[in-house]
Amino acid sequence: MGLAALVESRRLSLARQGKQMSVFWLSPQHIVLGISQVFAVVGAMGFFYSEAPHAMKGLVSSLSLANLAMGSFLSTVLVSITMHFTRRDGSPGWITPRNLNVGHVDYFYWLLMCITLLNVAAFGLGCRWYRRCAPTPESQTNGSHTENVKPYF
Numbered sequence: 001m002g003l004a005a006l007v008e009s010r011r012l013s014l015a016r017q018g019k020q021m022s023v024f025w026l027s028p029q030h031i032v033l034g035i036s037q038v039f040a041v042v043g044a045m046g047f048f049y050s051e052a053p054h055a056m057k058g059l060v061s062s063l064s065l066a067n068l069a070m071g072s073f074l075s076t077v078l079v080s081i082t083m084h085f086t087r088r089d090g091s092p093g094w095i096t097p098r099n100l101n102v103g104h105v106d107y108f109y110w111l112l113m114c115i116t117l118l119n120v121a122a123f124g125l126g127c128r129w130y131r132r133c134a135p136t137p138e139s140q141t142n143g144s145h146t147e148n149v150k151p152y153f
């Protein structure tokens with residue numbers, strides 16, 4: 001999100017000078033975002049699948065994907081809330097639906113980066129306190145747990 005905020009800040013300053021920025025400046029941020037989502041989704045699915053009881057593996061996988069859908073919904077809600085609270089006294093707000101050159105989408109990207117940093121901190125605490133589930137006799141026969149697993153930190 002920091003990369004997106006920097007690119008948007010530059011685009012906005014060029015737009016106010018009457019210049020245009022190439023659309024290819026969007027590529028690096030989309031590439032970084034795509035790669036990070038691939039690693040996050042694959043890692044989360046592997047974690048949930050390895051920690052779930054054998055009879056619930058399908059349910060846990062579907063709940064993981066439902067979590068992604070809920071995240072998309074909540075991001076839409078966050079955009080709506082930001083649009084509502086940043087419009088004051090006739091100002092267009094951070095996110096303007098008709099003309100992005102009037103608003104400050106870069107501020108919204110900085111907000112998303114702050115939320116992401118809080119999420120990373122919460123993830124780190126969760127990893128620190130997490131203890132792996134004890135393997136059951138059923139899971140030992142199908143190989144879903146390994147012996148002598150070391151903690152992440």
